[in-house]
Amino acid sequence: MTTRPGPLPGNIRAQLDASENALRQNDRDAALQLARSAANLAPDHPDTLRQMAVALSAHGPSADALAFIDRAIAQRPGDANLMSARAIVLQVNGQRDESIAAFRRASAAAPGSVVHLYNLGRALSKFASTESLAVLDSALEVDPDHRGARATKAQVLRHLGRTKDAIAEYRQLLARDPNDIKVWSALAAVNRQGFTDDEISALERIDKNTALPAETRMRVAFTLGKVYEERARFPEAYSAFTRGNAIARAHIQWNAPVFSTQVGSILKAFETPVDRGSSKQGDGLIFIVSLPRSGSTLIEQIFAAHPSVDAGDERTDLFDVIAAEGFRRKQSLARWAPHETQDDWQRLGEDYLSRSMQWRSGRPFATDKMPVNWLWLGAAMAMLPGARVVESRRDVLETAWSCFCHVFASGSQEFSYDFESIAAYARDRDRAMQQWKTIYPARIRTQVYEDLVADNETQVRELLAFCGLEFDPACLRFYEAERSVRTASASQVREPLRKNTARTAKYGALLDPLRTALGLPLFAS
Numbered sequence: 001m002t003t004r005p006g007p008l009p010g011n012i013r014a015q016l017d018a019s020e021n022a023l024r025q026n027d028r029d030a031a032l033q034l035a036r037s038a039a040n041l042a043p044d045h046p047d048t049l050r051q052m053a054v055a056l057s058a059h060g061p062s063a064d065a066l067a068f069i070d071r072a073i074a075q076r077p078g079d080a081n082l083m084s085a086r087a088i089v090l091q092v093n094g095q096r097d098e099s100i101a102a103f104r105r106a107s108a109a110a111p112g113s114v115v116h117l118y119n120l121g122r123a124l125s126k127f128a129s130t131e132s133l134a135v136l137d138s139a140l141e142v143d144p145d146h147r148g149a150r151a152t153k154a155q156v157l158r159h160l161g162r163t164k165d166a167i168a169e170y171r172q173l174l175a176r177d178p179n180d181i182k183v184w185s186a187l188a189a190v191n192r193q194g195f196t197d198d199e200i201s202a203l204e205r206i207d208k209n210t211a212l213p214a215e216t217r218m219r220v221a222f223t224l225g226k227v228y229e230e231r232a233r234f235p236e237a238y239s240a241f242t243r244g245n246a247i248a249r250a251h252i253q254w255n256a257p258v259f260s261t262q263v264g265s266i267l268k269a270f271e272t273p274v275d276r277g278s279s280k281q282g283d284g285l286i287f288i289v290s291l292p293r294s295g296s297t298l299i300e301q302i303f304a305a306h307p308s309v310d311a312g313d314e315r316t317d318l319f320d321v322i323a324a325e326g327f328r329r330k331q332s333l334a335r336w337a338p339h340e341t342q343d344d345w346q347r348l349g350e351d352y353l354s355r356s357m358q359w360r361s362g363r364p365f366a367t368d369k370m371p372v373n374w375l376w377l378g379a380a381m382a383m384l385p386g387a388r389v390v391e392s393r394r395d396v397l398e399t400a401w402s403c404f405c406h407v408f409a410s411g412s413q414e415f416s417y418d419f420e421s422i423a424a425y426a427r428d429r430d431r432a433m434q435q436w437k438t439i440y441p442a443r444i445r446t447q448v449y450e451d452l453v454a455d456n457e458t459q460v461r462e463l464l465a466f467c468g469l470e471f472d473p474a475c476l477r478f479y480e481a482e483r484s485v486r487t488a489s490a491s492q493v494r495e496p497l498r499k500n501t502a503r504t505a506k507y508g509a510l511l512d513p514l515r516t517a518l519g520l521p522l523f524a525s
Contacts (some may be wrong), residue, residue: 121135225405229405
């Protein structure tokens with residue numbers, strides 16, 4: 001019989017608590033150091049094993065993290081907290097389905113636990129499904145004041161196109177805590193009616209509190225920037241956005257030269273096309289890539305309106321397959337790709353298609369819209385020679401400014417918080433897309449956003465034809481398509497096209513530093 005481990009001494013428990021707190025503060029290095037210190041003193045205790053697993057996973061995919069958490073569960077096989085931690089490790093390792101199954105087991109092991117219901121609901125919210133709403137409602141039945149569950153429910157409602165219901169949930173959150181800037185920020189993104197004078201005054205009062213944490217000050221600055229822009233107070237908007245980005249950049253690191261080197265190494269590994277012979281593996285699959293804020297969600301919404309297309313939204317399946325192969329080979333993509341055989345690429349393609357079957361309904365065509373997939377198109381084309389790619393491209397100044405004005409989800413688009421980094425990232429995207437289009441000219445279409453807005457029907461017909469789809473009038477009424485949209489453009493694609501979306505000219509010469517970074521002419525009044 002296995003002896004159940006006893007409680008930890010106070011000094012070790014304090015180190016684990018400090019590690020947890022460091023993770024909450026996003027100090028991953030300190031969290032791992034503290035967890036290792038505790039593990040040195042109690043290497044086999046399930047609590048230290050759990051914290052080592054969680055701290056390692058905060059740094060990215062890790063086989064060691066999975067081994068640690070499995071050792072912990074072997075000692076406490078019915079522990080819901082350990083099951084939940086294992087779900088997190090699986091999620092980080094790209095095993096999404098296994099992760100959700102683990103969250104389900106954790107919730108079942110602790111029936112009625114609002115924590116585990118919330119964790120499961122949050123995991124399911126990535127699919128913005130009615131099931132995720134049901135689980136979150138169950139959590140709120142247990143604890144109506146659980147802010148995380150209510151905020152996640154509002155997000156799911158927004159992604160499902162139930163904008164009024166989402167706004168009602170956000171306002172309920174604000175009624176209970178009018179200083180919650182995350183809720184103000186989310187409301188600003190979905191509230192198309194704009195804010196009242198009283199609401200703007202409330203935001204400005206929050207903004208004056210210099211004692212607030214950095215993330216709060218960042219979010220209120222971005223929210224005020226959006227509000228000021230809607231009120232045509234452009235100098236104040238520019239100042240607010242600039243201040244918000246400066247705060248973000250101080251805490252969100254991005255090394256443009258290192259990323260550029262990574263891009264170069266991947267491009268070198270795919271300098272020539274991979275010959276898969278007559279294989280049509282992946283036929284009907286459409287990858288949609290772009291810079292963020294470039295119209296990719298609109299393009300996918302057009303496809304989603306077609307009766308022959310399953311819209312996948314932003315998925316990590318391609319990255320997960322590549323990461324799993326790198327994990328297996330203990331090498332980066334740039335190192336292992338040149339050594340893959342045709343059989344290897346076929347195996348990886350089968351892995352991708354198997355993952356995609358989890359969300360596809362059986363329609364002959366499907367979209368996979370993940371903007372950053374432009375980086376891995378060489379691998380995608382080798383894995384799936386029947387797939388097509390649509391690159392969404394929008395005026396680079398409009399795109400760059402839109403990125404600069406947006407707070408992205410934690411861990412994504414870290415390049416977007418200063419002009420020079422945005423410009424460097426855009427240049428890397430350009431050189432990558434130039435190579436992919438040179439190697440695979442018949443498989444990639446560049447869809448210009450401005451052309452799509454100016455002559456919608458012609459462009460939609462050409463877009464569908466490129467992908468092998470018959471024209472369907474429903475694609476011109478894309479805003480009627482019922483589906484989950486999880487991006488920042490969720491509200492916009494529920495409406496007919498607007499032709500006056502350009503913003504940068506209204507700022508005039510204020511944006512000249514951005515124009516300079518992008519290599520564009522200065523503003524001419």
